[in-house]
Amino acid sequence: MRKIIKNGIIVTAADTYQADLCIENGIIAQIGSQLDETGAEIIDAAGSYIFPGGIDPHTHLDMPFGGTVTKDDFETGTMAAAFGGTTTVIDFCLTTKGKPLKAAVEAWHAKAKEKAVIDYGFHLQIVEANEAALNELPAMINEEGITSLKVFMAYKNQFQADDETLFRTLLAAKELGALVMVHAENGDVIDYLVKKALQEGNTAPIYHALTRPPEAEGEATGRAAALTGLAKSQLYVVHVSCAEAAEKIAAARNSGIDIWGETCPQYLVLDQSYLEKPDFEGAKYVWSPPLREKHNQEILWNALKTGQLQTLGSDQCSFDFKGQKDLGKDDFSKIPNGGPLIEDRVSILYSEGVVGGRISLNQFVDIMSTKAAKLFGLYPQKGTIAVGSDADLVIFNPDVKRVISAETHHMAVDYNPFEGMEVTGEPVSVLSRGEFVIKDKLFTGQAGAGQFIKRAKYGEAKKISAGSTITI
Numbered sequence: 211m212r213k214i215i216k217n218g219i220i221v222t223a224a225d226t227y228q229a230d231l232c233i234e235n236g237i238i239a240q241i242g243s244q245l246d247e248t249g250a251e252i253i254d255a256a257g258s259y260i261f262p263g264g265i266d267p268h269t270h271l272d273m274p275f276g277g278t279v280t281k282d283d284f285e286t287g288t289m290a291a292a293f294g295g296t297t298t299v300i301d302f303c304l305t306t307k308g309k310p311l312k313a314a315v316e317a318w319h320a321k322a323k324e325k326a327v328i329d330y331g332f333h334l335q336i337v338e339a340n341e342a343a344l345n346e347l348p349a350m351i352n353e354e355g356i357t358s359l360k361v362f363m364a365y366k367n368q369f370q371a372d373d374e375t376l377f378r379t380l381l382a383a384k385e386l387g388a389l390v391m392v393h394a395e396n397g398d399v400i401d402y403l404v405k406k407a408l409q410e411g412n413t414a415p416i417y418h419a420l421t422r423p424p425e426a427e428g429e430a431t432g433r434a435a436a437l438t439g440l441a442k443s444q445l446y447v448v449h450v451s452c453a454e455a456a457e458k459i460a461a462a463r464n465s466g467i468d469i470w471g472e473t474c475p476q477y478l479v480l481d482q483s484y485l486e487k488p489d490f491e492g493a494k495y496v497w498s499p500p501l502r503e504k505h506n507q508e509i510l511w512n513a514l515k516t517g518q519l520q521t522l523g524s525d526q527c528s529f530d531f532k533g534q535k536d537l538g539k540d541d542f543s544k545i546p547n548g549g550p551l552i553e554d555r556v557s558i559l560y561s562e563g564v565v566g567g568r569i570s571l572n573q574f575v576d577i578m579s580t581k582a583a584k585l586f587g588l589y590p591q592k593g594t595i596a597v598g599s600d601a602d603l604v605i606f607n608p609d610v611k612r613v614i615s616a617e618t619h620h621m622a623v624d625y626n627p628f629e630g631m632e633v634t635g636e637p638v639s640v641l642s643r644g645e646f647v648i649k650d651k652l653f654t655g656q657a658g659a660g661q662f663i664k665r666a667k668y669g670e671a672k673k674i675s676a677g678s679t680i681t682i
């Protein structure tokens with residue numbers, strides 16, 4: 211059935227205007243006024259903004275990590291994402307040294323296929339750029355549509371790859387048209403600092419932050435940027451947490467290196483002091499990179515505003531406080547790293563960013579959706595509101611206030627790191643390819659309705675079949 215969304219204010223990364231939208235066969239068929247309403251379902255969006263669905267470029271759903279498995283899987287995670295105004299996630303497919311990449315991709319498809327309620331793609335981890343892995347890359351990129359590759363520079367003896375792997379991955383990505391992503395922290399230095407802290411009897415959560423100093427992030431970011439320049443390749447730095455890393459990205463960009471940066475909600479609103487909460491509560495705030503000294507927050511906001519950082523990932527990697535985070539009760543290095551953020555990513559950016567006067571409304575759309583769509587080969591199928599694009603839409607009440615709480619969130623975990631925080635603005639209804647996933651704040655979607663999206667190569671547009679022309 212056709213749907214017409216009337217009276218809303220359409221906001222894209224470029225424009226803000228009042229118009230009606232007609233959806234047919236899951237895509238945006240018309241944008242204009244006085245559209246033919248015959249036989250259409252009419253949705254009145256008066257007083258609301260209409261945003262393109264959020265694109266979360268950084269999630270870990272159903273992922274084994276830190277001696278356990280993330281609590282949110284593709285069903286609970288994508289449902290919570292939809293409640294929060296996100297309609298596409300790109301999840302990290304972990305691979306195993308010595309095993310075919312293809313096997314890992316099949317395993318990740320099996321996790322997602324019957325469960326995802328919104329569309330999704332995968333990034334592919336490269337643990338070792340050996341001949342076997344490099345030989346598989348053309349098929350992964352050209353046939354599987356997995357056009358981004360992830361290298362960890364930290365998590366020694368687990369995920370960490372060496373510089374040779376990073377460099378060879380950058381060279382391959384340049385040749386094949388993929389974007390390389392890095393977790394940029396110096397894993398060797400951190401490993402030494404962690405061992406030393408534990409030897410000295412320092413076991414509390416705050417030592418997680420103290421053993422992963424900002425210099426270790428800045429150094430790795432600068433090294434990855436330099437190797438990208440040497441390879442004449444392209445790089446996306448995930449979860450930038452501090453001035454030391456943001457400055458390295460800005461300097462590399464200024465020198466002409468093709469480098470992009472993402473930050474995450476927790477680095478914009480929380481700080482290192484949260485790790486000192488009593489009764490082991492600090493464990494709820496253990497991320498890598500760690501939360502930083504408060505002064506970094508405005509530096510990150512400013513980098514988003516000026517375009518030195520471009521995207522906001524949730525880094526959704528959720529573990530229960532009781533039963534998972536407490537694996538590290540006597541040893542901070544055993545606290546599973548990560549937190550539940552998929553649901554509040556868009557709200558926090560809107561409330562603290564737009565309402566807080568730090569970014570414009572159009573920048574907000576760019577940061578939460580459009581830029582990720584462009585960088586990761588989804589645009590213009592996703593990431594904008596245009597004729598021919600998927601009708602992935604968020605009808606957003608900009609004025610309502612709500613308090614974030616684990617009591618009301620939809621993630622599967624027993625705490626929310628933003629507990630008690632008041633935010634302004636809320637997604638009311640969310641559509642994925644023209645179907646309501648959330649309607650008037652109720653879940654109306656279906657597990658398995660989300661589709662895997664094969665993405666275009668880096669720098670290329672995703673092909674769409676054009677709809678009718680824009681008539682405003």
Ligand code: URP
Nearest residue numbers: 393497498525527547548
């Ligand atoms: O602490 C974090 N960030 N957990 C998720 C894994 C990663 O490093 O992105």
Ligand code: ZN
Nearest residue numbers: 393448449498
């Ligand atoms: Zn990471």
Ligand code: ZN
Nearest residue numbers: 268270525527
């Ligand atoms: Zn992550």
